[in-house]
Amino acid sequence: MKISVIGTGYVGLIQSVGLSKLGFEVTGIDIDERKVKKLNSGISTLYEDNLEEELKKFINENLKFTSSYEPISNSDVIFLCVGTPQDDFGNADLKFLYSAVESIKKYIDNKPKTVVIKSTVPVGTCRKIQEILKDYPVEVVSNPEFLREGIAFKDFFEPERIVLGFENPENNRSINLLKKVYGHFEKNNVPFVISSWETSELIKYASNAFLAAKISFINEISKLSDKVGADIKTISEAMGMDERIGAKFLNAGIGYGGSCFPKDVKALAKQFESFEIESKIITSTENVNQAQTTWFFENKIKKYYGNVSGKTFAVLGLAFKPNTDDLRESKAIELINILLKNGAIVKGFDYIEKARENTLNKYILSDSKSIGYSLHILDHLEDAVFETDGIVIATEYDFNIENWMKIKELVKEPVIFDGKNVLDSKKLKSLGYTYFGVGRN
Numbered sequence: 001m002k003i004s005v006i007g008t009g010y011v012g013l014i015q016s017v018g019l020s021k022l023g024f025e026v027t028g029i030d031i032d033e034r035k036v037k038k039l040n041s042g043i044s045t046l047y048e049d050n051l052e053e054e055l056k057k058f059i060n061e062n063l064k065f066t067s068s069y070e071p072i073s074n075s076d077v078i079f080l081c082v083g084t085p086q087d088d089f090g091n092a093d094l095k096f097l098y099s100a101v102e103s104i105k106k107y108i109d110n111k112p113k114t115v116v117i118k119s120t121v122p123v124g125t126c127r128k129i130q131e132i133l134k135d136y137p138v139e140v141v142s143n144p145e146f147l148r149e150g151i152a153f154k155d156f157f158e159p160e161r162i163v164l165g166f167e168n169p170e171n172n173r174s175i176n177l178l179k180k181v182y183g184h185f186e187k188n189n190v191p192f193v194i195s196s197w198e199t200s201e202l203i204k205y206a207s208n209a210f211l212a213a214k215i216s217f218i219n220e221i222s223k224l225s226d227k228v229g230a231d232i233k234t235i236s237e238a239m240g241m242d243e244r245i246g247a248k249f250l251n252a253g254i255g256y257g258g259s260c261f262p263k264d265v266k267a268l269a270k271q272f273e274s275f276e277i278e279s280k281i282i283t284s285t286e287n288v289n290q291a292q293t294t295w296f297f298e299n300k301i302k303k304y305y306g307n308v309s310g311k312t313f314a315v316l317g318l319a320f321k322p323n324t325d326d327l328r329e330s331k332a333i334e335l336i337n338i339l340l341k342n343g344a345i346v347k348g349f350d351y352i353e354k355a356r357e358n359t360l361n362k363y364i365l366s367d368s369k370s371i372g373y374s375l376h377i378l379d380h381l382e383d384a385v386f387e388t389d390g391i392v393i394a395t396e397y398d399f400n401i402e403n404w405m406k407i408k409e410l411v412k413e414p415v416i417f418d419g420k421n422v423l424d425s426k427k428l429k430s431l432g433y434t435y436f437g438v439g440r441n
């Protein structure tokens, strides 16, 4: 079976390398020739655990990349994995998807093909694409992805479910083909959810919005916890012991970021709007998240100093989560911007070199060069904390490092603002630090 994967972003690249590891002959297609060249020489275009090693194993074997759509004509299955970014109004922008659909048209001959939509798309998109391709021997399938950045390759091989949506779930020729593509997972008893297009499309949005709502819920509770002197970490832990609630995604902090939750929550709210249904929980999830970083700054950092102008802060963690170089909608960057706007000097650090590089580039390229002069990106945590008035934790790395004792000697004032509630507050206090968390002190 020959497979084409269109788009080599997070989803497409993992899908291409993952399927080639499963033994399929895969061609990854991307209009960006520079990316294609890099990938063909075995260099990953994004940072993801284990990805480059695996890419190197299969490139020029059963995996190749190209900018031409020609391989479509020999492919049995075509995965569409292009980005669906947010447009100016908060909707998912489908221009890349529709443009890819137009591009594949001229390579579809009489041989039946299965076009699988992996991009996150609003309800009704698969139906529209099938309509666009109605004169071709094509069956459109919805197959949303549930990969987490940073561990996407592991998630590809250990999925919790595989969701497949069809125009007619009971009667279609593509199901057996896709069961072959994902045969490895069926053998390993991964559940398959077979549904209509609309159900499948909505499963993706509902899953992301629910996880985002869990985070906003605990962030809202954290504000009350803060006021009454309770401990949100213990609250989350005790809540999570109830299997109906579940322990994951109940970590309070400065809010969720990334390329998925913010965009998908907004796009889902827009879908409600387009059907004239009020979406109270989804809209509130977004509103709570929008306000969370500013709340942290006002109620913790600013409250402590009165005025942060001229103060120096180490911001530890730059990307939207650990082990990625992705700065999209990063709450760490939002916090840095708030600090800089309030006249503070920021020394940023992330364990991922590419995240540090991306942060530098972001500010160098931005219009805000003047505030950029107050930002320094350091390669070592010890340099970032040196002579600072406060340390801010902005990404949930395990910063419970042994040397907090040593770090205390490096800083001007031992104050920690734990924006991700990852530190052992008791231990830090016993070492002489002043500690502020989210919903806990």
Ligand code: UGA
Pocket: 120, 145, 146, 147, 148, 149, 150, 208, 211, 215, 248, 249, 250, 251, 252, 253, 254, 255, 256, 257, 258, 259, 260, 261, 320, 321, 396
């Ligand atoms: C998310 C989903 O978890 C994946 O299942 C989904 O496939 C993916 O979006 C997608 O749609 O492509 P990802 O964006 O990689 O994955 O990141 P998460 O690990 O879910 O974290 C998102 C944000 O929530 C991060 O900023 C993280 O710091 C924050 N978070 C997470 C919290 O603030 N508290 C928590 O308890 C958990």
